[in-house]
Amino acid sequence: MKENTTKIREALSAAHREKETVRTGALWETRVMGHIQSLGVPASPAATFSALFGRFVWRFAPVACILIIALTIGLVNLDYAPEYEITATFMTDPIESTVEQLLEG
C-alpha cells in the first residue's frame, strides 16, 4: 500500500513539475508597467499608517507599563478606600447629626 502511494506520488509530482510555463511577451510587460505607472510611487515604510501605529505603540508600551505599575503601587500605599471617603464626606456634612442619628437609631 505504501509502495503504491509512493509510486503515485512520484508520478503526480512529475506531472506537477512538468506543467507548461506560461510565456509572456512584450505586450504583457507593457500592460504591467502601465498599471505600475498608474499607481504612483509605492508608500515608504515610514509613511504607512500601520507602520506608524506599530512604531508608536511599541515606543510607548514600556512607558505605559511603568506608569501602570507606578499607579498601582501608589494606590496600594495610599490605602485608598472609596467607601470610607464617601462616608467621611457625609460625616463632615451639615446633616452630620441626622446621619449619625439614623445610624444609631
Add this chain to the structure above:
Amino acid sequence: MRNTPSKPSDREIIQRIIDGDADAFAQILTRYKDHVMGIVSRHVPYDQGEEVAHDAFIRAYQSLGSFRGEDNFRHWLSSIAVRTCYDFWRERYRSKEVPMSSLTEQHQQWLENVISDRSDRAFGDHGSRKEAREILEWALAKLSAEERMVLELVYLEGLTVREAAELLGWTTANVKVRSLRSRRKLEKLLSGPIGEGMVQ
C-alpha cells in the same frame, strides 16, 4: 579599454523606485518575470497565469516599502507570488468556479499502470502525462484552497514544512497539520478509483 556599466543590484533599483522612479520597476520585471511565471504556472491554470503574475508584480510593487534590504529579494518575491496564487484559489473556491470533473476509465487505467509497474523506470515512461495532470486537477479540485497550496508545495514540490510556511506566511504547525490532512485526503480520493479499477 571601455568600462561596461555593472548591473544595478536589486536593492539599488528598489531604492530608486521608492525615491519616485516607477519606471525602474521595468528592470525588476525583466529580471524576475520568468521566475514568477515559473511559480505561477505550477499553481494556477495555464490560461490564468498571465493575470495572476500581473497581480503578483503589482502586489510586489505596492509592498516594496515593506521590503527590508537585508532580505533576499528573490525569496521575498517568490513569497508574494505564492500568496497571490493562494488568493486566486481562495477567490475561485469562494465563487465556486473550480471545475469538478470526473475520472474516466483511462484515468483509472493510468493509475493501475503506475501501481503495477514493477520496474525502476522513470515515471516519464508512462507516456500519458495528460492523464496524470487531469487526475491531479481532479483531486486538487476536491480540496480546500489551503490544502491545495500546501499539498502542491510540500507533497508535490518537496519543500520542507518550514520553507512552505515561509512562502505562505503561515506557522509551521499550521502547514504541518494541513499537509498531513491534505495528503490523507488525496490518498483517500485516489484509493477510490484504484479500488474500483482493480475490481473490474
